[in-house]
């Protein structure tokens with residue numbers, strides 16, 4: 001997975017595929033496959049004011065949409081190829097703090113029989129469980145590290161009363177022009193997920209939601225702390241950490257810069273590089289898809 005030309009082309013397609021096409025023009029898309037577990041990914045991205053491009057550099061790929069089109073790719077293309085069938089929820093507007101996962105939660109009500117929920121919507125490795133405390137022992141066991149995070153799609157799904165985990169997808173520098181993914185890291189995380197899924201898909205991981213009070217469009221109170229929307233980090237940040245976090249983001253807008261990625265890329269096997277440095281815009285890619293039967297089939301998703 002992630003290595004062949006076909007896999008790379010599929011990922012490239014997911015990175016530039018128009019959101020309307022992924023969501024079939026709706027605000028969210030629920031794909032029911034008879035799964036007992038629900039996978040979630042958001043289709044919107046922080047584009048940094050530039051058109052979406054995709055560069056293949058062997059082990060590394062670059063695109064501003066990897067957060068979270070890499071997650072979309074894992075759910076729609078990678079896991080099914082590994083024989084893992086989950087239901088899928090694709091959302092929109094996650095990056096502006098208004099994920100349509102909340103519309104889904106309203107539509108589905110409280111008692112849909114999912115055993116647990118997951119997403120691949122986080123940089124690097126490890127995982128985050130937010131306030132899904134019953135998920136923590138599983139996250140520790142299968143993903144080794146449990147980091148702190150404030151909010152993402154799955155946080156809007158507490159009303160389903162089951163545990164959820166956000167898994168590192170192997171992308172880095174998200175929300176910047178230097179956004180890239182280390183696909184070896186992605187593969188490791190997917191393998192860890194496969195173990196988790198195979199051993200625990202029948203385990204109901206219950207969760208009791210904590211009441212969230214919304215005070216305004218830009219802040220809310222959760223478990224006694226006030227969270228404020230940060231336009232720097234595009235994330236909900238606890239009030240007491242807000243200033244520190246804004247400084248961190250301002251000071252380190254691209255922790256790994258383009259030169260650094262080029263240096264890393266130089267270590268690649270030249271055989272992996274034959275698709276490299278191509279820049280694809282959506283219209284060029286669409287022409288390519290029209291010529292390619294296997295990719296056209298993906299439009300059913």
Ligand SMILES: [Zn+2]
Nearest residue numbers: 042067068121
């Ligand atoms: Zn994301």
